[in-house]
Amino acid sequence: MRSLITPGRLYNRLNTDFRKVCCEGCAKCVLPVPYTGADGIWHIGELPRDCQHCARQIADIVRRHQAQYDLLDPFSPRVLARHHVPRPTRH
Numbered sequence: 001m002r003s004l005i006t007p008g009r010l011y012n013r014l015n016t017d018f019r020k021v022c023c024e025g026c027a028k029c030v031l032p033v034p035y036t037g038a039d040g041i042w043h044i045g046e047l048p049r050d051c052q053h054c055a056r057q058i059a060d061i062v063r064r065h066q067a068q069y070d071l072l073d074p075f076s077p078r079v080l081a082r083h084h085v086p087r088p089t090r091h
Contacts, residue, residue: 004072010034010042014061021057029054034071042071 005013015031022029032045044062047055 002068002070005069006072007034010065010069010071014044014065017061018054018058021061023051023053026051026054031058036071036073042066042069
């Protein structure tokens with residue numbers, strides 16, 4: 001079973017891994033923010049188009065982390081049901 005992780009912590013881990021492997025002269029590439037898709041699996045936004053090296057590195061990092069983590073998103077019922085986390089209620 002994959003571990004639950006908050007969007008901020010996931011982004012931090014993705015970005016830390018990305019900064020270790022991004023090309024040295026590349027200042028334009030930015031890691032897209034993760035979000036929960038309609039399929040209940042988290043994804044990231046559009047990959048950089050100007051640098052294929054960074055785009056490949058990001059895709060590899062995302063694949064590794066998708067195998068480890070589910071995004072803890074209180075508005076994603078599929079993830080919450082899979083981990084038996086009660087949905088938050090608004091008062």
